[in-house]
Amino acid sequence: xxxxAILANPSHTRIYFDEAIKIACLELEAIVSAHDIKIExxxxxxxxxxNCITFKTDKRLDDIDFKAISTSSVYYAMFEIVExxxxxxxxxxxxxxxxxxxxxxxxxxGKTNELFTRMMVTLAEAACKTGSKKLRLFDPMCxxxxxxxxxxxxxxxxxxxxxxxxxxxxxxxxxxRYLKMGKYKHKTSKEKRTGNNGKKIANYFNLxxxxxxxxxxxxxxxxxxxxxxxxxxxxxxxxxxxxxxxxSDLPYGVQHGSKVANEIAMDxxxxxxxxxxxxxxxxxxxxKGSLVLSYNEFTLKYDEVKEVLELRGFEVLDRKPxxxxxxxxxxxxxxxxIVAIKK
Numbered sequence: 001x002x003x004x005a006i007l008a009n010p011s012h013t014r015i016y017f018d019e020a021i022k023i024a025c026l027e028l029e030a031i032v033s034a035h036d037i038k039i040e041x042x043x044x045x046x047x048x049x050x051n052c053i054t055f056k057t058d059k060r061l062d063d064i065d066f067k068a069i070s071t072s073s074v075y076y077a078m079f080e081i082v083e084x085x086x087x088x089x090x091x092x093x094x095x096x097x098x099x100x101x102x103x104x105x106x107x108x109x110g111k112t113n114e115l116f117t118r119m120m121v122t123l124a125e126a127a128c129k130t131g132s133k134k135l136r137l138f139d140p141m142c143x144x145x146x147x148x149x150x151x152x153x154x155x156x157x158x159x160x161x162x163x164x165x166x167x168x169x170x171x172x173x174x175x176x177r178y179l180k181m182g183k184y185k186h187k188t189s190k191e192k193r194t195g196n197n198g199k200k201i202a203n204y205f206n207l208x209x210x211x212x213x214x215x216x217x218x219x220x221x222x223x224x225x226x227x228x229x230x231x232x233x234x235x236x237x238x239x240x241x242x243x244x245x246x247x248s249d250l251p252y253g254v255q256h257g258s259k260v261a262n263e264i265a266m267d268x269x270x271x272x273x274x275x276x277x278x279x280x281x282x283x284x285x286x287x288k289g290s291l292v293l294s295y296n297e298f299t300l301k302y303d304e305v306k307e308v309l310e311l312r313g314f315e316v317l318d319r320k321p322x323x324x325x326x327x328x329x330x331x332x333x334x335x336x337x338i339v340a341i342k343k
Contacts (some may be wrong), residue, residue, distance in 0.1 A: 001056045003081040004090070008051040008074045015113050019327040024053050024074035027119055029321035034126035035068045037061070047085060054081070066092045071154070073119035096153045097211040097222065099182075103149040106174060112249055112294070117146050120292045120337060121154065124245040127290035127317060127339050138243035140231045140281050145171040147247050152209075152222055159225045159243060159284075161234055165203070168228040172205050175224065184209055185216035193227070193237055202229035202237055234280040243284045245292070250274060252296040252333055270300045271308070278312050285342045297326060297334040305338050314340040 008024060016023050021044045032039050038057060045054035053074070061069075066078065070092045079087040103114045121137065128135065137151035142160030144167050151158040162168055172188075179186045186209035193202040207224040210216035227237050250270040274293075285291065291314060295305065306316045317323065322339040329335050 001058065002060050003054060003056050004061065005045050005047055005049060005052050005054045005079045005081055005087065006069070006072070006075055007049050007077040007079070008053070009076040009115060010051075011113070011115055012051065012074050012076075015115055016327045020051070020074075021053060023119070023325055023327065024072070026321045026324055027072050027074065027122060028053065028055070028069065030123055030126040031068055031072055033321065035065070037065050037068065047081065047087070049079075049087075063093060066090055067095050071095055071118075071122050071125070073115045073122060095155075097155040098153050098184075100153065102153055102178060103146060105178070106144060106146075106170075108144060111144065112146055114146060114150070116294070116335075117150050117247075120247050120294060121147065121150050121245070123322065123337075123339055124247050124290045124292045125154075127292070127322060127341060128244050129288040129290075129341065130244045130286045131288075132244050132286070135244040136242060138238070138246045138281075138284055139248045140234055140246065140277065140284075141248050141250075142171075142226070143167055143249070145175070148224060148226075149175075152224065155211075155222065156245075157223045157225075159227075159238060161227045161229060161231050161237075163228070163230050165228050168203070168205070168226060171226060172207075175207060179207075179209055184211070185213050193229075195236060201233050202227040204228075204237075231277050232280050234277075235283040238284040240283050241286045243289060244286055245290050246281055246285055247292045248294075250293055250295040250300065252299065252335075270295055271304055274305065274308050278308060282312060282314070282342060287342055289342045291340045291342070292337060294335055294337040296332075297336050298332065302336060302338060309338070309340045313343050315343055316340045 012020050025042045028042060039055045042055045045052040078090040078092060080090055082088050136157040138159045139147040140161045142148055142162045148158045148160045176188060186207060189206045191204050192200050193204050195201045205226040208221050210221045309316055317339045326336040
């Protein structure tokens with residue numbers, strides 16, 4: 001048997017508190033299951049490292065296995081536990097197209113923690129069964145772009161929708177400045193999108209970039225598409241069956257709902273918003289595409305979200321490792337998430 005340890009990101013415990021190790025183990029199970037990596041005895045390690053999880057395997061893991069495991073939000077460093085309990089560092093190839101700073105720099109009230117966003121995207125990728133060579137991530141309520149930036153870091157194409165024009169403009173300003181500062185080749189375009197009646201339904205922003213100048217020249221690029229509009233307009237703007245994953249935060253009904261200049265979040269409950277929007281969101285997803293939504297259990301219950309999704313043609317993954325992520329954020333937010341697949 002071979003034994004390994006993952007040292008947790010220092011911020012991981014701060015986000016999930018007492019649930020940190022349980023959530024880390026669930027996420028790791030989802031990753032290894034999706035990549036057909038056989039491991040066992042996953043649990044909290046007692047090997048002299050602060051906040052770590054350990055596991056065993058029948059065979060030594062290879063570079064591809066290590067790279068998959070490193071996408072976990074808990075991952076900070078990895079070791080093989082060798083003779084006499086000594087720790088041998090494992091060198092892992094970086095899976096990122098862009099530096100982690102892309103998702104870390106912007107700070108603002110109500111921002112979803114980057115590690116939680118990373119976990120949601122990791123679960124979406126693990127659950128996705130579209131078989132696409134290149135994945136497209138869709139966030140239908142993208143706010144200031146945390147999920148979109150995480151998708152770009154991972155090499156995806158990304159699509160976002162948000163009704164808040166100020167936030168959309170901030171995304172555009174930030175990403176262009178970031179790419180210029182990092183000397184990444186890129187190009188942008190803007191246009192208005194209209195409906196069949198000729199009336200404007202969205203402002204559209206497109207960005208094309210690549211992690212190297214050579215890849216950009218060869219057309220090996222990533223795209224960011226951003227629409228400023230009501231999320232229920234998604235079916236008018238996004239071609240049917242073109243997105244592999246949908247990842248988003250539903251309004252928590254506390255901080256987000258009270259401070260966002262967003263008529264949907266302000267005037268409708270999270271459940272009403274979901275009922276009205278899910279047909280349009282589903283239209284964008286490919287068959288066997290994955291959906292991961294987070295929400296506040298104080299304003300919305302798991303069974304309510306499950307019922308809405310199942311009635312609209314989704315299979316909810318309501319067993320481990322895709323179930324059991326509820327954790328307290330503060331006294332007004334008990335956060336949970338749900339994972340589903342489009343039938």
